[in-house]
Amino acid sequence: MSTPPPSEPSPYRPPAGQDSSSEQDSSSKPEADGEAGAFTRPLSTLSLACLVVANMIGVGVFTTSGFTLDSLHSPTTVVLAWAAAGAIAVLGATCYGGLARQVTESGGEYLFLSRGVHPAAGFMAGWISLVAGFSGAIGLSAVAFAKHMPGGLAEYETTAAIVLIVIFTGVNLIGLRPAAGVQNILVIGKLAVLVVFACYGLGYLVFSPATAEDAAAATVASATTTGVDAWTWGALTSSLMWISFSYAGYNAAVYIAGAARNCQASVPKAMVWGTVGVAVLYVALNAVFVYAAPAEAIALQPEVALIATGFIDPNWLVEALRVVILVSLATSVLAMVQTGPHVYAQMARDGLLPRWLDTSGATPRVGIVVQAAIAIVLVLNSNFLDLLNYLAFLLSVSSAATIGCLFLPAFRGQPGKRPVPLWPWLPLVFVAATLMIAAHAFQFRWETDPNGLVQVLAVLPLGFAVYLWMRLVR
Template sequence: MTSLVCLVVANMVGAGVYTTSGYSLQALGSPTRVLAMWAIAAVIAITGAIAYGGLSRQLVRSGGEYLFLSRAVHPLAGFMAGWISLLAGFTGAIAFAATTFVNYLPANLQIDSSREKTLVAVGLIICAALLHLFRTGTGAIGQNILVCVKLVAIALFIAIGLAAVDWPSAGAAADSAAAPGPDFSTYANQLMWISFSFAGFNASIYVAGEAKLGRRTVRRSMLFAAIGVSVLYLLINTVFLCTAPQEAIVGRGDIAAVVAKHLGGERLGLAVQLLVALSLATSVTAMLQAGPRVYVKMAEDGMLPAWLIPDGDVPRVAIVLQAVLAAVLVCAASIHDLLDYTSFLLSVSAGATVLCLLLPRFRGQPGKRPVVLWPVLPAFFVVATLGIAVVGCLYRYQQSPTSLMLSLAVVASGIGVYRVRPGRSGSR
């Protein structure tokens, strides 16, 4: 249970929580509105954790979205979910986190040139891969330690920040929320970006087959972690938005560093900078642990080459493949574009997976449904998640039509690979 919770936390807590609120404050104009978006995103994530828990109770195997969609809908649907994970969900996210990690290292390390930054980012990926290439327990223990250190540091920062909040001023900021706000599309766009900070709440399902008492621990770990991270996000964003002057943080992508320097000077600013770097490092290790399990399951079903299937418990070849793909993306110039182009596909994949709870294979029987408030709870998550995906797609199309075309290219390439995959029926 501890390792599963730490895996989910490590997947969830990345760069997003330390950077998003400055931009959201600029778009929404009020700290209260920004916190409201974080609260809504938290509800969606917790609902998703419950829904994924309902799926995991019925099929306790590693594989994630691929597993459920291939069993409930069609092998092609599952393959597309796995293909998206391979090209963007894990590979792109690992590359982005590793690249961002370098930007939060102390300036006195003098890592300035593009070549040096690339080498450090690739080095982080290699170290994270080595952590998981041996016994599963060894990698899990190392990751648990890193996550616990990160959570303690975040808790200390929150305590310092809450003690410094000027609550009368915070109340005045709340009153400003009564003024007319932006239009619906602006709220939807900000909710979309904030929701991506909660991505990873379902990380346990990728390693469910290796979990002890998986039917119980997998679903509980997702729920506990989603609730805990949601509380953490609301508290840390309260500190971000209610301590430093609003003009100092509006539109800032480094809002965490700005607030830390305001609270404790350069020393606390450096500490928070290292905290963000640690968060990104644990995100890389967590994704390198979860992602390869999806590809192993796809290989077992004949969807990917058989050489990905491990001889023992550790999917070493799949881990190396994941690390190599991420390292290649680090060396490319379009990592951020790749994430922009494909992020809405990840929302579609999650929404489609929870939709399986409404289909015959996973909806259970009257009086014995897989989740509480069935079918309202899964339907809410599907509508909310797909709505965010549609808004994101339209927004990106307005900004750059190329983004939609590349997203469609991912789908088209996945269908092409599916048609020429190894001709095996695989396990069912």
């Protein structure tokens, strides 16, 4: 694939009266990354797809089904929920691809909402990404990595989490291209092992039919014990919220689009195909998890993958899966450390964050260090990390608002040349499904832990105060 010149044009034009100088400057200058002459678009479609996969496959797929099984009381319903959330994620990736074809800069939700709606809307999306989408998620994944370490090493989880963040921060400081090369190798190896594991587990279920019958019988017993005969819409939507959080990252390529070769084609392709592949893998893996073990053994258990695998083979397979989980969490941290600073750099370029977060190269090294420092602080503050679980619905609302930009004149294209297939139905279905899940999840959280939800919502006025301050000091 040939590499286009750094002045790759964008068909996007800001609304009338909006200054476009920052877009032109950021997309046209041949900035260097490492060696002189290496332009700021070093990422191939393969690297972008690996970035998407690495962002998506993290702690959620290995831990969520134990909690969703307790809520939904049926292995089949749990698997269908994973499939439904996967379909929503594919819709989201398709819609983000339609936006990426029109804006060839890095920035993600911040960029689309800032250019299409208002800088304040974009800033709030970027602020949520800074607090939850990247820094907080890096901290959560690093802690999860430490918790999955074998033997007595887990007692040093805080130190291990910080060391992991520091190591991958160092890898990304070397440069975008070498960091992407390391990530590609790890992701491809991880995917190969997970596919083999999924096939092995599904084969075990097929040739051990009693396993599914035992799981179903245990499910009935569990439902009777808890006094719940069937799932409710609140439980379903709350479960979909958790599962959807496991799919977060399907849009990872848009955050770093300014470093992609042939951005208008490679970014949408990487997101859609990466998301489809992960969705199929997720459904297969969770079918193995919820059918291989009795419900009472895995319900409400955070290590559902390891526990379920123990019922398939209690020896070597469990430890092999543990290694895969550790690699998955490590690559997730690597991908988020790589991606997030490009958003902060674009916000700084637009004057909404301090200028020193903007760098002249394809690798925003200052932002990488700042993000790592925030993530480490969050790791040391475990109470705040617990609250980050409630920010999932804020990320969903941010995604819905971003896809809503496809209905605006600046992004919806011309009749006959719409940015996504079946416009406006695809974005409409995604927005409606995402907001419905977020609304039910909000209600469910309000009923179960209103204090925690209020503390999380305080992130919004704090972010708006920062936005007003930056506007004043510009």
